[in-house]
Amino acid sequence: MPAKDYTNTSVARNRKLIEGHIREILRLIGEDVDREGLLETPARVTRMYEEIFSGYEADYKDILGVAFDEQHEELVIVKDIVYYSQCEHHMAPFFGNIHIGYIPSGKIAGLSKFARLVEAVTRKLQVQERVTSEIANILMEELTPHGCMVVVEGEHLCMCSRGVKKPGSKTVTSAVRGTFRTDAALRSEFLSLIRN
Incomplete structure (x- = not known):
């Protein structure tokens, strides 16, 4: 490639x-x-x-712009999307995995689009909390699903190699939108599936 x-x-x-x-x-x-x-x-x-x-330079509409009409309204998960970003506080790297789940409402995106979205959101100065919310918000705006959930796991070199110097510590953040916010069983299903 x-x-x-x-x-x-x-x-x-x-x-x-x-x-x-x-x-x-x-x-x-x-x-x-x-x-x-x-x-x-x-x-x-x-x-x-x-x-x-x-x-x-990313255009989120361009990344998710090609969606397919599909009457699938069940949980779709793309998990373990590896990302690398830069902490805006120290310009030190942080990295890990991102898990995305959504319930389509008649429109699905190609699976590679989720990895492209992750790359677009993380390839700038960031904080993990914003990465998590941005991905969820963009998905809701561009795909208009019934709901989505995003979980981000990160290891931050600004915490591992300087300051408190705690290598191996991980930060986990989540963003919950739409039906995921009101349906505890759906959240549990998503969390159990990303752990397998």
Whole structure:
């Protein structure tokens, strides 16, 4: 599969400016910016930013825009969608799995669309709580299901590698919309199925 093209992101459009700032940060923390190992670092970091911050360019309507008429009105779950994001407080990575369940109301999305949506929402500076709510809100707006539930599990390097230094600790957040909010049995079914 060919590599994704991130050359039209805001990072790419500001590449030289960002490279200059990264070079200055390296200098300010005490590095020799002219040593061999760091000569290409500003360009490498900028290329990485093009990818990990590509969510700012995402169009959620475009991602979920192709839906199919289908009279399936039972639970659909896409689970264990791996994600990587950047904490907006420390710009440190956080990552984990996202589980999405929804009850269609005559319209279903292709399964890969959920992974694309996760990528679009997480590839920007984020907090896990917002990731969880954004995905649920976008699904409700774009697919108009009877309801949806999103569970996000995350390991945050800002908590593992600095500060309290508690590696292995996980944060779990959930967002519940529509019928999931009022139907405890449906919530239980979803939670039991994502644990299998």
